[in-house]
Amino acid sequence: MTSRGAGPIYQRIADDLRARIQSGELGAGAKLPTEQSLTTDYGVTRATVRQAMQVLVNEGLVVSERPRGHFVRQIERLTYRPQKEWRERPLHRELDQFMDEQVELGRKPSQTIAVELATPPADVAARLGLTETDTVVIRKRVRYLDGTPFNTNDSYFPLELVQGSEIMHPADIGRGANVVLAELGAEQTHAVDEIEVRMPTPDEASRLEIGLGVPVALHRVTGYTDDGRPVRVVRNVLPGDRHLIAFERTRPAKAEKDSEQ
Amino acid sequence: MTSRGAGPIYQRIADDLRARIQSGELGAGAKLPTEQSLTTDYGVTRATVRQAMQVLVNEGLVVSERPRGHFVRQIERLTYRPQKEWRERPLHRELDQFMDEQVELGRKPSQTIAVELATPPADVAARLGLTETDTVVIRKRVRYLDGTPFNTNDSYFPLELVQGSEIMHPADIGRGANVVLAELGAEQTHAVDEIEVRMPTPDEASRLEIGLGVPVALHRVTGYTDDGRPVRVVRNVLPGDRHLIAFERTRPAKAEKDSEQ
DNA sequence: TCGGCCTCATTGACTAGACAATGTAGACGT
DNA sequence: ACGTCTACATTGTCTAGTCAATGAGGCCGA
Numbered sequence: 214m215t216s217r218g219a220g221p222i223y224q225r226i227a228d229d230l231r232a233r234i235q236s237g238e239l240g241a242g243a244k245l246p247t248e249q250s251l252t253t254d255y256g257v258t259r260a261t262v263r264q265a266m267q268v269l270v271n272e273g274l275v276v277s278e279r280p281r282g283h284f285v286r287q288i289e290r291l292t293y294r295p296q297k298e299w300r301e302r303p304l305h306r307e308l309d310q311f312m313d314e315q316v317e318l319g320r321k322p323s324q325t326i327a328v329e330l331a332t333p334p335a336d337v338a339a340r341l342g343l344t345e346t347d348t349v350v351i352r353k354r355v356r357y358l359d360g361t362p363f364n365t366n367d368s369y370f371p372l373e374l375v376q377g378s379e380i381m382h383p384a385d386i387g388r389g390a391n392v393v394l395a396e397l398g399a400e401q402t403h404a405v406d407e408i409e410v411r412m413p414t415p416d417e418a419s420r421l422e423i424g425l426g427v428p429v430a431l432h433r434v435t436g437y438t439d440d441g442r443p444v445r446v447v448r449n450v451l452p453g454d455r456h457l458i459a460f461e462r463t464r465p466a467k468a469e470k471d472s473e474q
Numbered sequence: 475m476t477s478r479g480a481g482p483i484y485q486r487i488a489d490d491l492r493a494r495i496q497s498g499e500l501g502a503g504a505k506l507p508t509e510q511s512l513t514t515d516y517g518v519t520r521a522t523v524r525q526a527m528q529v530l531v532n533e534g535l536v537v538s539e540r541p542r543g544h545f546v547r548q549i550e551r552l553t554y555r556p557q558k559e560w561r562e563r564p565l566h567r568e569l570d571q572f573m574d575e576q577v578e579l580g581r582k583p584s585q586t587i588a589v590e591l592a593t594p595p596a597d598v599a600a601r602l603g604l605t606e607t608d609t610v611v612i613r614k615r616v617r618y619l620d621g622t623p624f625n626t627n628d629s630y631f632p633l634e635l636v637q638g639s640e641i642m643h644p645a646d647i648g649r650g651a652n653v654v655l656a657e658l659g660a661e662q663t664h665a666v667d668e669i670e671v672r673m674p675t676p677d678e679a680s681r682l683e684i685g686l687g688v689p690v691a692l693h694r695v696t697g698y699t700d701d702g703r704p705v706r707v708v709r710n711v712l713p714g715d716r717h718l719i720a721f722e723r724t725r726p727a728k729a730e731k732d733s734e735q
Numbered sequence: 736t737c738g739g740c741c742t743c744a745t746t747g748a749c750t751a752g753a754c755a756a757t758g759t760a761g762a763c764g765t
Numbered sequence: 766a767c768g769t770c771t772a773c774a775t776t777g778t779c780t781a782g783t784c785a786a787t788g789a790g791g792c793c794g795a
Contacts, residue, residue, distance in 0.1 A: 247775065258751065259752095261748080272673045277776070280776050281759080405720065408718070409551070410689050410714030411534055430691070451671070458669040458671075462664070462665045462666075464663045484778080520781095521779070521781085527746095538747090541745040541789090542745075542788065544745095
């Protein structure tokens with residue numbers, strides 16, 4: 214039972230359970246032994262068993278559904294394709310391209326939109342070439358799929374650029390914000406994507422209803438006009454257990470040499 | 475001191491400390507109060523204080539350096555550019571393109587390379603069009619920067635494709651593996667990138683010397699030949715606290731419409 | 736001066752409890 | 766048959782300790 218090996222007891226308990234999960238003995242959604250039964254199995258107190266559970270929870274392998282017990286987390290990732298912003302336009306109007314894809318799979322998408330004026334966070338200010346005392350327009354969206362939050366999508370625009378435009382209206386922009394930007398003389402033709410991986414802040418965790426042990430990707434897009442002026446920053450927060458980020462590349466013609474990467 | 479608000483005591487302690495970190499009062503690398511002093515500050519037992527610390531550690535905000543104390547984690551991310559595989563070739567031979575960039579910044583890169591024959595994990599098998607009983611050649615690399623592991627880079631090739639080639643030799647391939655593939659009649663001209671975000675497995679954590687509370691990005695690249703045959707899968711594991719993944723896009727000429735994303 | 740040893744502050748691991756919070760299922764009443 | 770209420774199993778929070786492990790800094794001897 215207690216597979217031997219060095220280290221603290223709680224680690225061995227966690228290792229045993231992890232092995233049973235990975236072997237498939239405990240499949241996705243399966244109920245783990247109760248803390249009580251593990252205390253007798255291993256002859257330790259409940260505090261020690263709880264420490265083992267904590268390890269698995271923090272690894273994202275297990276979720277606690279109080280007071281029903283601990284369960285093997287079931288992960289279902291949907292594919293998120295940043296590139297598609299500039300690809301096909303399936304025109305289910307209303308919803309944007311990301312949701313579009315999901316509709317075709319029979320999902321029920323929805324979203325909330327809020328617009329506010331505020332000072333930008335440091336990362337956004339730096340990318341828009343503003344200071345932290347300037348004012349930006351923030352369009353905050355939370356996208357849901359079948360009722361559960363799927364990701365958040367906050368767009369930051371310099372105030373003087375979008376003042377009075379449709380962008381400041383807290384409703385979906387059928388044409389897409391980029392079209393509005395173009396009409397304002399700030400067409401976005403170039404974008405820099407950055408992805409940071411970290412644990413969610415408490416704010417993010419509650420906005421996205423993220424459980425313990427689930428990291429997020431912060432996908433930050435800075436959009437530029439033809440002449441290199443930054444006109445928007447988008448911060449997408451993607452919970453790791455619900456997303457697979459995908460993009461494609463084709464080799465530019467006549468590349469001479471190539472790395473191993 | 476004990477900022478009021480509902481919820482368990484350990485959460486309030488964690489919230490207080492988090493606020494002090496975010497406000498800059500406790501900057502990167504700063505030492506947190508000892509558990510002992512917190513017990514007296516809040517009038518609770520050490521177990522409760524430890525629970526609060528655990529929260530911050532799992533959020534990746536704090537690291538424990540036993541027995542010196544708890545410290546605010548300092549994060550330094552280096553930029554990782556998947557696209558560069560097919561971009562400039564600065565030709566510092568020996569090292570690949572990723573390392574190349576770091577050399578220019580005065581860092582000391584190194585790597586270990588191991589080659590083995592084994593059956594592929596499920597995700598790799600699926601992408602190479604193999605079964606889990608087929609044999610693949612795995613080139614496992616760990617890349618270091620200034621002595622600390624930076625990321626892992628495991629390439630999987632179908633055995634019959636690279637049998638006897640330079641790829642099976644556990645040394646750096648100066649020309650780049652892609653060139654060797656081309657010589658074998660399997661030039662990689664198209665690639666699909668996938669990024670998964672999750673907590674590290676214990677294996678990954680030890681290989682990369684990752685602390686608690688640090689998630690990873692699994693960056694999986696499937697390379698295809700011109701006629702759509704998969705010839706390699708690369709699994710890059712990137713610790714979240716050391717990487718910023720970046721790529722750029724330029725709008726294809728004459729896109730009519732555009733989404734908000 | 737320099738290496739080795741010892742002390743000590745601090746975190747890690749664990750025991751042995753108590754009481755609170757909360758879904759679920761079964762008993763019960765209408 | 767159907768809603769309501771209650772008991773219960775299970776996890777969450779917390780107390781009050783003990784002993785172990787470990788890096789750092791100071792002490793001491795050669």
